[in-house]
Amino acid sequence: MEEIAVTSSSHTYKIVIGENIRFQLKSFLPKTYSSILIISDESVAPLYINDIRSNFTEEQVFQTVLPSGEQTKSMDTFYNVHTDAINAGLDRNSLIIALGGGVVGDLAGFVAATFMRGIDYIQIPTTILAHDSSVGGKVAINHKLGKNLIGSFYPPRAVIYDVETLQTLSAREIRSGYAELVKEALIADQEFFNLLLKTDIQQVTAEELQSHLSLGIKIKANIVQEDEMESGVRMYLNLGHTLGHALEAELGYGTLTHGEAVAIGLLFTLHVSENMFSKQIASHSLIQWLKENNYPFKLQQLDEHALLLKMKSDKKTVNSKIKMVLLEDIGSPVVKELTDQQILDFLHSFNRKLVTE
Known part of the structure; x- marks a missing residue:
């Protein structure tokens, strides 16, 4: 214990x-x-x-x-x-x-x-x-x-x-939960992220699961103690959630589990981050891991304008400007304000990227 x-x-x-x-x-x-x-x-x-x-x-x-x-x-x-x-x-x-x-x-x-x-x-x-x-x-x-x-x-x-x-838990619920563990690792711990990429989540032992949960909880606990009311670093815990929440609302709650939507949101975050900061971070390794663990990420062509509207209703949006948590690198999250046109352009290129994967 x-x-x-x-x-x-x-x-x-x-x-x-x-x-x-x-x-x-x-x-x-x-x-x-x-x-x-x-x-x-x-x-x-x-x-x-x-x-x-x-x-x-x-x-x-x-x-x-x-x-x-x-x-x-x-x-x-x-x-x-x-x-x-x-x-x-x-x-x-x-x-x-x-x-x-x-x-x-x-x-x-x-x-x-x-x-x-x-x-x-x-x-x-x-x-x-x-x-x-x-x-x-x-x-x-x-x-x-x-x-x-x-x-x-x-x-x-x-x-x-x-x-x-x-x-x-069902296989789908295990996928859903591990997406949030991946999120926490991307925010704060390269070693933890590498460990998760080696994990077959359907074959994980009870001991490994308890260790993964403990690592994820400690990352979250440290952040919420520093910023309880989400005025600063706690926003980093929304990594992947700007698009993830929009997908849930647009597709209808229950079509994807929360974690499945967040997994797609994490891919989108890495897509935006790698383009904005002109460097490879982890998108290729993450998409391979998602494939190996049977995450659904090949969606039908999404309505980019409808998703934009859903993203603008996100709690982090201020004065109708979308604020996204991005990654300069694993363990280095930042919050950036993006214009509507930037979001639409990134959604369009992300859609095309998913089709080819």
Whole structure:
């Protein structure tokens, strides 16, 4: 078992990574609670919700099980979960437990941030992808015009990462999670990036996975501690997400997993970076790794103008100017403002590049 401490402006919380630790929840909680609401989804609840409930034999425990998928991060679901919390009689000394992937974590965290102006919550991520979203306290729901546009910064009280729950993941979910690990490596760690390029993600051992997760989480934890409210270096964690989020919104949430969209976004970032800085960085090696690991990146011809509009609704856009996180090299991210025409030109040449790969 490994513990990583993260300090936010309001409190310090632990990220605990290990096997079977979902049965030890009480030892990781900062205090006792009047009642507990577990929020999960239809994929995860049948597998693990009873394990979580078994920790609490004396407390009042309620549960809300949501449909699986990105569409769940909606205003309607957010309102309905608040209704469940009110009907269950939750109060300011209650705890919300987010049991699931990034969708459940984002939504449950935003419910916790807004219920009675804020109650405690913990994250129990059950996907590789959620190693990223469960750390740092960014919680949100989607608007039909863009992803994560309605949300807050609200750190959890703990992140309990039982890697045994990852054994049930599909190949698609494994791909999705490893895209975010690649993102973190590109931002901060050439050695980690090289290690990932040697990894067959469908054959990775439990020990290797736990090591990869720990490296990725430490990169993210260091960044969010330095810049909790995303006014500076935390923007680097959006590497690949400007196009990634636009693809999700344009194609329809669920057509690509979040990580699959981010993987394409990372390729686009490298395409733009290599053109702007006139040097080869890692696009060839990354596209080979994506091919070897069966990532979908050969999309039908995309509407470049529609994608531009979606990119302009990104949270980093200021005065309708797109700010993209680029790489001067691996481990050297920068934020650059691009004109609409530059984006359109890069999208056009990127589309042609994907067709020929």
